[in-house]
Amino acid sequence: xxxxxxxxxxxxxxxxxxxxxxxxxxxxxxxxxxxxxxxxxxxxxxxxxxxxxxxxxxxxxxxxxxxxxxxxxxxxxxxxxxxxxxxxxxxxxxxxxxxxxxxxxxxxxxxxxxxxxxxxxxxxxxxxxxxxxxxxxxxxxxxxxxxxxxxxxxxxxxxxxxxxxxxxxxxxxxxxxxxxxxxxxxxxxxxxxxxxxxxxxxxxxxxxxxxxxxxxxxxxxxxxxxxxxxxxxxxxxxxxxxxxxxxxxxxxxxxxxxxxxxxxxxxxxxxxxxxxxxxxxxxxxxxxxxxxxxxxxxxxxxxxxxxxxxxxxxxxxxxxxxxxxxxxxxxxxxxxxxxxxxxxxxxxxxxxxxxxxxxxxxxxxxxxxxxxxxxxxxxxxxxxxxxxxxxxxxxxxxxxxxxxxxxxxxxxxxxxxxxxxxxxxxxxxxxxxxxxxxxxxxxxxxxxxxxxxxxxxxxxxxxxxxxxxxxxxxxxxxxxxxxxxxxxxxxxx
Amino acid sequence: xxxxxxxxxxxxxxxxxxxxxxxxxxxxxxxxxxxxxxxxxxxxxxxxxxxxxxxxxxxxxxxxxxxxxxxxxxxxxxxxxxxxxxxxxxxxxxxxxxxxxxxxxxxxxxxxxxxxxxxxxxxxxxxxxxxxxxxxxxxxxxxxxxxxxxxxxxxxxxxxxxxxxxxxxxxxxxxxxxxxxxxxxxxxxxxxxxxxxxxxxxxxxxxxxxxxxxxxxxxxxxxxxxxxxxxxxxxxxxxxxxxxxxxxxxxxxxxxxxxxxxxxxxxxxxxxxxxxxxxxxxxxxxxxxxxxxxxxxxxxxxxxxxxxxxxxxxxxxxxxxxxxxxxxxxxxxxxxxxxxxxxxxxxxxxxxxxxxxxxxxxxxxxxxxxxxxxxxxxxxxxxxxxxxxxxxxxxxxxxxxxxxxxxxxxxxxxxxxxxxxxxxxxxxxxxxxxxxxxxxxxxxxx
Numbered sequence: 001x002x003x004x005x006x007x008x009x010x011x012x013x014x015x016x017x018x019x020x021x022x023x024x025x026x027x028x029x030x031x032x033x034x035x036x037x038x039x040x041x042x043x044x045x046x047x048x049x050x051x052x053x054x055x056x057x058x059x060x061x062x063x064x065x066x067x068x069x070x071x072x073x074x075x076x077x078x079x080x081x082x083x084x085x086x087x088x089x090x091x092x093x094x095x096x097x098x099x100x101x102x103x104x105x106x107x108x109x110x111x112x113x114x115x116x117x118x119x120x121x122x123x124x125x126x127x128x129x130x131x132x133x134x135x136x137x138x139x140x141x142x143x144x145x146x147x148x149x150x151x152x153x154x155x156x157x158x159x160x161x162x163x164x165x166x167x168x169x170x171x172x173x174x175x176x177x178x179x180x181x182x183x184x185x186x187x188x189x190x191x192x193x194x195x196x197x198x199x200x201x202x203x204x205x206x207x208x209x210x211x212x213x214x215x216x217x218x219x220x221x222x223x224x225x226x227x228x229x230x231x232x233x234x235x236x237x238x239x240x241x242x243x244x245x246x247x248x249x250x251x252x253x254x255x256x257x258x259x260x261x262x263x264x265x266x267x268x269x270x271x272x273x274x275x276x277x278x279x280x281x282x283x284x285x286x287x288x289x290x291x292x293x294x295x296x297x298x299x300x301x302x303x304x305x306x307x308x309x310x311x312x313x314x315x316x317x318x319x320x321x322x323x324x325x326x327x328x329x330x331x332x333x334x335x336x337x338x339x340x341x342x343x344x345x346x347x348x349x350x351x352x353x354x355x356x357x358x359x360x361x362x363x364x365x366x367x368x369x370x371x372x373x374x375x376x377x378x379x380x381x382x383x384x385x386x387x388x389x390x391x392x393x394x395x396x397x398x399x400x401x402x403x404x405x406x407x408x409x410x411x412x413x414x415x416x417x418x419x420x421x422x423x424x425x426x427x428x429x430x431x432x433x434x435x436x437x438x439x440x441x442x443x444x445x446x447x448x449x450x451x452x453x454x455x456x457x458x459x460x461x462x463x464x465x466x467x468x469x470x471x472x473x474x475x476x477x478x479x480x481x482x483x484x485x486x487x488x489x490x491x492x493x
Numbered sequence: 494x495x496x497x498x499x500x501x502x503x504x505x506x507x508x509x510x511x512x513x514x515x516x517x518x519x520x521x522x523x524x525x526x527x528x529x530x531x532x533x534x535x536x537x538x539x540x541x542x543x544x545x546x547x548x549x550x551x552x553x554x555x556x557x558x559x560x561x562x563x564x565x566x567x568x569x570x571x572x573x574x575x576x577x578x579x580x581x582x583x584x585x586x587x588x589x590x591x592x593x594x595x596x597x598x599x600x601x602x603x604x605x606x607x608x609x610x611x612x613x614x615x616x617x618x619x620x621x622x623x624x625x626x627x628x629x630x631x632x633x634x635x636x637x638x639x640x641x642x643x644x645x646x647x648x649x650x651x652x653x654x655x656x657x658x659x660x661x662x663x664x665x666x667x668x669x670x671x672x673x674x675x676x677x678x679x680x681x682x683x684x685x686x687x688x689x690x691x692x693x694x695x696x697x698x699x700x701x702x703x704x705x706x707x708x709x710x711x712x713x714x715x716x717x718x719x720x721x722x723x724x725x726x727x728x729x730x731x732x733x734x735x736x737x738x739x740x741x742x743x744x745x746x747x748x749x750x751x752x753x754x755x756x757x758x759x760x761x762x763x764x765x766x767x768x769x770x771x772x773x774x775x776x777x778x779x780x781x782x783x784x785x786x787x788x789x790x791x792x793x794x795x796x797x798x799x800x801x802x803x804x805x806x807x808x809x810x811x812x813x814x815x816x817x818x819x820x821x822x823x824x825x826x827x828x829x830x831x832x833x834x835x836x837x838x839x840x841x842x843x844x845x846x847x848x849x850x851x852x853x854x855x856x857x858x859x860x861x862x863x864x865x866x867x868x869x870x871x872x873x874x875x876x877x878x879x880x881x882x883x884x885x886x887x888x889x890x891x892x893x894x895x896x897x898x899x900x901x902x903x904x905x906x907x908x909x910x911x912x913x914x915x916x917x918x919x920x921x922x923x924x925x926x927x928x929x930x931x932x933x934x935x936x937x938x939x
Contacts, residue, residue, distance in 0.1 A: 002797050003600070006608050006835050017841035019573070022848055023925040024855035029739065029847065032854050033873050037711045039741050043615040047838040050577060057581040057605070057832055064601030066589030077591050081496050085541050087583075094552025099565040100765035101902050102556065103890060109554030110764050123534050135627035135766065136821035138808070149669060176808035176818035180638075182669035185813040223522045253533045254520060260527045270821065274496075276585075279602040280592040280624070280785065280824030282767030298665075320665040324568055324630035324658040324754075325765025337548055343538030346495040352516045353497045359519055360507040376519045403598045411594075414809070431498040432507060458793070463597040466792035470596075473790035473802040477779065479621045480611040481789075 003063065003464070006056055007481050010046035016053050044483065063464050064279070065408050071434050075380045075411035075423025076171065076219060078249045078271035080350075083341065086274065086334040095333050100325040104310055110329065111309030114302045117336040118286070124339075124347070125245075125265050126258025127288035131297045132327040137246060139322065140266025140285025141177035141213070143298060146319045147264060147289060148211045148240050149181060150296040154317060157238065161210035165239075167196055169220055169415040174213045174244060183210060190417055194373040195224040198233070205237045215244040216260065217251070217378035219415040219423070221358065231261025240264065240293075245285075248272040249427070250355055250378035253348030263290045273335035284331040298322050353428035354379040357435060361426050364439040368446040372418050380425035382418050393449040393456050395420040400467055401448070401459035405441040494538060556894075558762065562927045563899040564856075566877045566918020567707065568629060568656050569765065570757045572735060572845075573922050574833070578759040581832045582825055592785070592821070596800040597792075602824065603799035606787040609831040616737050616834065616842070617730075617751035618744025619773035623784040624801075625827040626770030626819065629754025630662035633701060633731055635783045635817055636750045636772060637663055640699030640727040641672055642816065643781045648673045648696045652684040652717075654706030655731060657907040663701075672698075682710040682870025682879065690720050697726040699750070704732050704740065707907070708916065709853075709877030710870050711740065718747040727778075734758055734771070734830075736875050738843035739850055743773075750774045759833030760826050769826035780806060783817030848921035849876035852928065856919045859932045865939045869904075869914045877918040879904060879911065884938045886915040896934045 029038070048056070065072070072079035089095070098107055118130040134140040145164065152158045164178035165186045175185040186204050191197040196214070212234045217223045224230065234241055243257040243265035249272045257265045269275050270283035277283065289297065299318045300311035311326070342350065355378050362371065362381040370386040385395040399409035399422075411423040426435055448456055460467065499507075504516075513519060520528075539547060563571045582588060586601060593599030593606075606624045613622040626632045633656075637649045649667065651660055653676050660676070667674050677689040677700075684702055693700055700721035704712045714730060721728040729750045730743035735757045743751035755769030756762065774782055780803065788802035808815040837845060853876045861868050865883030882889060886903035893900040905912035919928065 003604065005604070005611075006831075007611065010838075015838060015840065016577070016836045017575070017838065017844070019841065019844055019848060020921055020924070022851050024852050024928070026851055027854065029850065032850055033711065033739070033875075036713075036715070037740055037873060039737065039739060040745055041618070042839055043618070043737065043742070043842060045612060045615060045837065045839045045842055046835050047840075048835060050836070053832070053835055054577055054580070056835075057828075058584065060601035060605055061581070061584040061586040062601065063604070064586040064590055064593075065595075065598040066586045068585035068589045072589075072591065074591055074594070079591060082585075082589050083496060085545055087588075089545065089548035089552075091579075092549060092552040093557050093559055094549075094555045096761035096763050097557040097559050098555050098764040099558060099563055099571070099762050099899065100569050101565050101567055102764075102899060103894065106556035106561075106894065107764065109551040112554070113551055120535055126529075135631070135823075136819070138818045138820040139627060139631075142818055146665065146669060172807075172809035172812050172815070173818050173820050175813035176811070176815040179813035179815070180666075180670070180818045182671060223520075225522050225524060228524060228526060251523075254529060255523050255527050256529055259529065276588045277591045277821070278823075278825030279587050279590040279599075279605075279828065281627075281821040282823045282825060283821040321630070321658055321661040322665055323662060323766075324628050324656065324768075328766040329764040330761075330767055333548075337544060340536060340539050340547065341494045341541070341544050344533035344535045346538050347533065347535070349495045349497060353495070353499060355519050356499075356504065356507055356511075356516050359511045359513075363511050376513075376522060378519075399595065400597065403595060408591075408598060409595050429496045429498065432503040460597050464600050465597055465796050465798035466794055468596050468792050468798045468800045469790045470800055470802065473788045473800050474805070477786075477802055478789040479607075479779070479786055479802075480614045481607070 005481050006046045009048050009052055009056060012047055014047040014049050016048055016050040070406050071430060071438055072408040073410050073424045073426050074408060075425040076246055078425060078427055080274055080427040081429035082274055082276040086337040089337045090330050090333040095330060108309055111302055113336050114332060115304055115309050117332055118302060120339050121267055121286055122288050124252055125288045126256030127265060128291040129294040129297060130286055130288040131301060132286045132332055133298045133323050134285035134287055135323055135328050136281060136283040137266055137268045137285045138173040138177055140287045141173055142180055143322045144242055144264040144266055144287045145177055145181040147293050147296040150319050151293050152210055161208055163209045165204055165209055165212045168417050169218050170213060171219060171244060171246060194220040194222040195226055196230055198226060198229060201230065201233055205233055207238055209237060209239040211240045211242045213242040213244060215247050217247050220373055220382050221377040221380035222373055223378055227260045246271060247379060250351055252351040253344055254351055264293060269331055269335040274338045275331045275334040282328045282331055284328040350428045357426040357428060357430055361424060361435050361439060365442055368443050380423060383422040384418050385420035385422060388449040389420055391449045391453050393453050395422055397456040397459060398445050401445050401456050402441060403460040404462045407438055407441060561897045561899045564901050564917045564931060565899050567902040567916055568754055569762045570918060570920055571922055572757045572920050574759050574761060575836050577836055578829050578832045582829050587828060588825055593801060600798060603787050605828050605831055607799045609827045610787060612831055612834045613771050613773055616734055617773050618742040619751050620776040621779050622773035623782055623786050625822040625824060626772055626784055627823060628768040628770045630659040632752035632770035632772050633659045634663045634666035636729045636752045637699060638670060639781050639783060640729060643778055644698040644727060646696055646698035647671055648675060649699055650675050650677055650693050650697050651701040652677045653679045654684050654712060655701055655703040656707045682708045682872045683712050684717060686713060686716055689717060693720050693724045693726060695724050697724050699727040699729050701729040704730060705736060705875045708870060708879045709874040710872035711875060715746040736846055739846035740875060749778065755830050759829035767823055767826055769823045769830055781816055784819050784822055845921050852923050853919035856928045860935060863936050863939055869911060876920060877916060879914045879916050881914045889938055892938060893934050898931055898934055
């Protein structure tokens with residue numbers, strides 16, 4: 001049964017809206033605006049009643065998997081439980097109904113929350129100062145690199161330092177952010193233990209390097225034991241260290257990027273600090289820096305002066321603005337609430353249990369799937385479908401089959417350095433029972449790969465649609481609905 | 494509280510399965526010299542009840558637009574958000590999901606995004622829309638870099654009528670990419686077309702105007718588009734979506750890329766975020782478009798479904814050659830916009846625009862009739878206008894706040910030549926009574 005689009009439910013003349021009355025003396029629109037300014041053809045928005053509207057989107061929600069529906073072990077995404085009390089707090093009118101240009105005296109609660117959240121994040125990261133302005137992790141990366149660039153330029157070193165080094169295991173956003181900041185990207189190899197290959201790093205290091213971008217633990221879920229040496233190599237050549245905070249959930253209260261030698265880091269509040277991902281966003285990507293880089297933070301910086309919280313725009317060396325206003329404030333409210341609920345002990349326990357869960361699941365699956373790096377992992381681990389490939393079964397088949405068991409699939413085909421990669425991040429909020437059920441499904445799939453690979457090739461079987469054709473979608477893109485252009489199929493409800 | 498469900502027994506069974514005796518052992522690869530040897534210095538944890546009370550107390554220390562009557566706008570607007578929007582975006586199947594990478598288990602969000610894309614295309618009268626960007630400011634910056642790639646040129650012309658924070662963001666992005674940003678002057682509150690023509694050249698990748706512009710004035714978008722196209726540059730229109738039931742949409746005046754801030758479409762003001770950056774363009778530009786996009790496809794049985802597509806543009810495939818570094822976007826705000834626009838429908842989008850238009854003009858007529866208050870521009874406007882006033886706008890703002898009114902945004906910070914002016918926004922929510930009492934308070938100042 002095909003789910004109709006909202007447009008296909010439209011009936012001319014039907015209405016859901018109710019707007020305030022026009023209680024001022026009404027004039028003809030043509031008196032108020034010249035003809036050339038007016039719209040000629042009205043937009044073909046759907047015409048539906050409120051009940052139909054609510055049912056439509058409720059039905060859509062039922063065709064969607066979230067953490068509240070079931071296990072979501074998407075590697076590098078930290079799909080932990082999103083506490084409901086944080087949602088309630090963020091929905092308070094005292095947070096939602098604030099205009100960004102209200103005078104500071106009227107929004108002291110909001111500014112205090114931002115200031116304190118910034119202090120907490122600096123303590124967790126081992127950094128000195130922070131901006132909350134970036135809207136997502138990749139936005140944080142771009143902001144952090146801009147800060148690094150401004151720092152080098154302030155030292156007369158900017159024109160020479162044109163390269164940013166990223167490991168071959170890095171998130172795709174790392175090289176993309178470096179390029180979007182005008183840097184040339186240089187890739188450095190990983191060693192046999194999954195860390196940065198020190199010889200390769202030394203070979204590419206020079207006074208042309210602005211920064212090394214690193215995730216630690218890295219995208220293989222492995223802590224780079226050579227981090228102190230790596231920091232030394234980069235710093236000795238005058239470069240800076242950028243920390244991609246996507247994997248911060250492994251180390252809260254255990255180790256701090258600032259103590260490892262990192263100069264700039266971004267947090268993903270929507271990963272580590274439990275704010276929901278919203279089906280793709282909004283996120284929030286605060287960037288914390290060491291003192292020497294603080295003058296370059298975007299404006300404004302939230303500060304405290306004489307017991308009053310203020311927005312400080314008087315920062316002459318600032319890179320400027322990376323977004324309108326001050327960042328995704330409503331996301332910050334949830335992250336602040338999370339940190340206040342857990343405290344130092346709770347955050348450390350969250351990381352410890354995230355690592356426990358990942359190692360437990362990794363050991364349960366290791367007999368059935370190839371484990372390319374056989375050592376303790378941190379919050380996530382990477383398997384390969386190399387064994388299954390021998391039976392003609394690919395990672396994609398395994399991922400699609402998992403959906404039928406009621407689980408979201410892990411991250412697949414990433415990191416790029418592992419063939420047929422399956423990247424699993426269970427997070428600390430999953431019970432042993434859930435992990436066992438997931439492991440049982442994975443073991444069953446490994447068995448099916450040998451006995452009945454066809455059932456995997458045609459998976460999923462129990463979803464509202466079967467495996468969708470992504471090749472045709474990209475070759476002949478249909479990116480919007482148009483009246484009468486497509487057969488609407490069976491528009492049942 | 495840590496939301497960890499394990500019992501001690503669970504933990505010991507799990508450690509046994511791993512083959513270690515303690516969780517500490519799992520961290521043996523963290524070198525001693527980088528280990529934190531103390532507890533993090535953070536406030537003591539709170540129970541859920543304590544937390545709820547603490548958060549409520551913090552919230553109470555803010556004056557909301559429920560407590561005060563707001564005439565603030567300037568890129569963040571107090572539009573009505575119907576209950577249906579909040580209820581739908583509060584469905585946790587939506588808000589606790591990640592980006593719909595596994596299409597078959599994420600059809601709800603994917604279809605909602607596809608609907609959002611269609612609704613935005615209809616609204617701005619363009620061929621294709623992406624799935625969202627961070628906000629209006631970054632949408633302008635992304636459109637500029639997109640135009641530079643498309644035109645293979647490195648100069649961008651932007652009107653001083655574009656939101657000052659958007660221009661600041663554009664400049665931050667452009668600087669590192671070697672893109673030159675040239676500003677076109679304003680004259681009587683709108684883009685000076687002679688100056689625009691003067692600064693636009695065959696080296697210009699795109700010309701960017703905002704409509705209505707930051708001062709609320711309606712721009713001659715068709716004339717600006719002609720100037721851009723005469724130099725082979727793309728024309729980028731940054732628009733207020735709420736205006737588009739009334740005002741001409743970008744597609745009707747020849748824009749190549751339409752961007753803007755979609756906060757007014759069902760998202761609260763939330764002290765500046767999260768908002769909704771939108772970007773739509775002509776079909777020919779689609780492969781240079783930044784950000785995610787959902788497309789229609791079929792399953793083996795011919796059933797219709799939706800999937801993230803054209804991913805060869807994106808960072809996770811293309812890495813340093815991607816069209817943008819964007820990954821997370823504002824999907825939930827896009828969902829809010831889809832629900833809001835479907836709630837309004839064909840006649841509602843016009844009605845909400847007309848309400849803003851009527852109420853703003855009533856306010857304008859009343860305010861500019863007060864001795865000493867005069868319009869900052871003679872150009873037509875939609876829901877926002879600038880007035881010069883006989884008292885410093887900052888002081889007026891403070892005085893009016895004591896009467897529970899959030900007066901407009903003082904403009905001196907953004908335009909030194911408008912140091913005596915205030916930008917006043919009037920949405921459909923304002924009543925005649927509220928506007929009248931605002932005027933009485935202003936009369937008291939003069």
